[in-house]
Amino acid sequence: MQPALLPRFIVLLGPPGVGKGTQAALLEKALGIPHLAYGDLFRDAIQRKTELGCLAKGYIDKGELVPDEVTIAMVRQRLAEPDCQRGAILDGFPRTIEQAEALEAALAEEGKAINVVLYIKASEETLLARLAGRWTCRRCGAVYHSLFDPPKEAGKCDRCGGELYQRPDDTPETQRRRIQVYLAQTAPLIDYYRRKGLLVEIDGEGSIEEVQAELMRAIEASRRQIGDEPEAK
Ligand code: AP5
Ligand code: MG
Numbered sequence: 001m002q003p004a005l006l007p008r009f010i011v012l013l014g015p016p017g018v019g020k021g022t023q024a025a026l027l028e029k030a031l032g033i034p035h036l037a038y039g040d041l042f043r044d045a046i047q048r049k050t051e052l053g054c055l056a057k058g059y060i061d062k063g064e065l066v067p068d069e070v071t072i073a074m075v076r077q078r079l080a081e082p083d084c085q086r087g088a089i090l091d092g093f094p095r096t097i098e099q100a101e102a103l104e105a106a107l108a109e110e111g112k113a114i115n116v117v118l119y120i121k122a123s124e125e126t127l128l129a130r131l132a133g134r135w136t137c138r139r140c141g142a143v144y145h146s147l148f149d150p151p152k153e154a155g156k157c158d159r160c161g162g163e164l165y166q167r168p169d170d171t172p173e174t175q176r177r178r179i180q181v182y183l184a185q186t187a188p189l190i191d192y193y194r195r196k197g198l199l200v201e202i203d204g205e206g207s208i209e210e211v212q213a214e215l216m217r218a219i220e221a222s223r224r225q226i227g228d229e230p231e232a233k
Contacts, residue, residue, distance in 0.1 A: 008031070008033060008086070008087035008115050008223070009087050009088055009090065009107060009112060009113065009114045009115055010027070010031075010033075010087070010088070010089045010090065010114075010115060010116055010117075010118065010219065011090045011093075011094070011114055011116070011117040011118070011193075011198075012024055012089065012090065012091045012092075012118050012120065013117055013118065013119045013120070013186070013189055013190065013193070013199075014119060014120035014121065014122075014204060015122070015127055015179060015182045015183075015186075016127060016131060016175065016178040016179055016182060017122075017126075017127040017128070017130040017131035017134070017175070018120045018121070018122050018126075018127060018130070018204045019120060019122075019130070019204055019208065019211060020091045020092065020120065021037055021039070021040070021091055021092075021143050022143050022149070022208055023120070023208075023211060023212060023215055024037065024089045024091040025142070025143070026208075026212050027089050027212075027215065027216075027219075028089060030216065031087075031089070031219070032086075033084075033086055033087040033088055033089060034083050034084060034088050034089070035088075035089045035091060036075075036078055036079075036084075036088050036089065036090050036091065036093065037091045037092060037141070038071065038074070038075075038091070038092035038093045039060075039091075039092050040141050041074065041078075042056040042060055042066060043060075043141075043167075046060070047138075052070070052074075055070065056070070060169055061168060061169060061174070062174065062177065063169060063174040063175075063176075063177030063178040063180075063181060064177070064181060065095055065096065065181060065185060068096055068098045068099055068102075071093065071095075071099060072098075072099060072102040075090075075093055075099075075102070075103065075106070076102070076106045079106055079107070079110075087115075090103075094189060095182075095185060095186040095189075096185050096186065096189075097188060097189065097192060100189055100192060100193075114198055115198075115222050115223075116198055116200060116218065116219060116222035117189075117193040117198045117199050117200070118200055118202050118215055118218055118219075119190055119193070119199055119200065119201050119202060120202045120204040120211065120215075121201060121202065121203065121204050121205075122204035122205050123205070124179065126204070126205055127175075127179065128175060130145065130148070131170050131175050132170070132172075132175075133145045133146040133147050133148065134166065134167065134170060135151070135155075135164040135165065135166060136164065136165060136166075136167055137157035137159065137160065137162040137163070137164055138162050138163045138164070138165050139157065139160050139161075139162025139163070140157060140159055140160045140162055142157050142158070142159045142160070142162075144157075144158075144164060148207075148208070149208060151164060200218040200221075200222070202214050202215055202218060
């Protein structure tokens with residue numbers, strides 16, 4: 001594994017089902033920086049029936065965004081933890097301009113900044129096919145697809161043996177709503193980050209391995225730009 005040198009903050013931007021979580025888990029292993037998955041944090045809170053979980057459930061079940069003030073406070077807290085000092089992969093945050101501005105401010109307070117925003121793109125047809133076949137491990141959160149990335153044994157996680165389930169927000173109606181919410185509230189971030197010179201567009205139509213290779217190339221290019229060369233082995 002290649003350890004991170006400078007703090008590196010990588011944002012994965014893209015519509016529901018494009019593969020952000022799948023790719024972030026692989027990047028976490030490759031880069032040795034934590035994967036912060038905001039949807040997973042909310043689902044965990046819902047499962048544990050915490051106050052945050054009860055609040056978030058009403059929004060998530062409808063495919064709406066959890067209010068900015070809740071999400072922003074969570075992110076600030078998480079980024080202050082020791083494992084984020086060398087960087088993090090942000091999956092599902094920011095999703096609004098207000099969240100993006102709050103993230104920038106939180107990092108700037110520590111003398112840090114986002115290094116690259118990887119915008120993964122795919123057609124709506126691809127997104128719906130991916131969401132329809134997704135199975136997630138109830139215990140460890142690992143993600144599978146019944147056709148494109150099946151577990152060895154149906155219904156059981158390869159990694160931890162946990163039970164696989166289909167997310168309640170993956171009903172056809174909520175999927176469509178999530179895509180609408182993405183287009184209305186999150187897609188404006190594409191231009192926002194393009195104007196800042198941070199955006200790299202990634203073709204998300206390929207296989208998991210092809211998309212991963214493209215992401216790694218973009219990350220290496222961004223590291224060279226900031227003079228963060230990989231350490232000699
Ligand atoms: P979240 O859980 O983040 O959902 P999402 O953004 O809708 O994205 P998904 O997790 O559905 O898709 P993904 O891109 O991660 O795809 P995956 O890798 O699973 O958020 C859920 C909810 O939480 C939101 O709706 C909102 O309510 C709330 N929330 C979260 N963050 C928030 C924020 N910042 N502010 C406010 N509210 C927030 O892949 C999908 C499937 O495709 C899998 O089965 C996978 O195996 C398969 N697959 C992946 N890549 C490929 C490939 N290349 N080829 C073939 N199959 C593939
Ligand atoms: Mg996800």
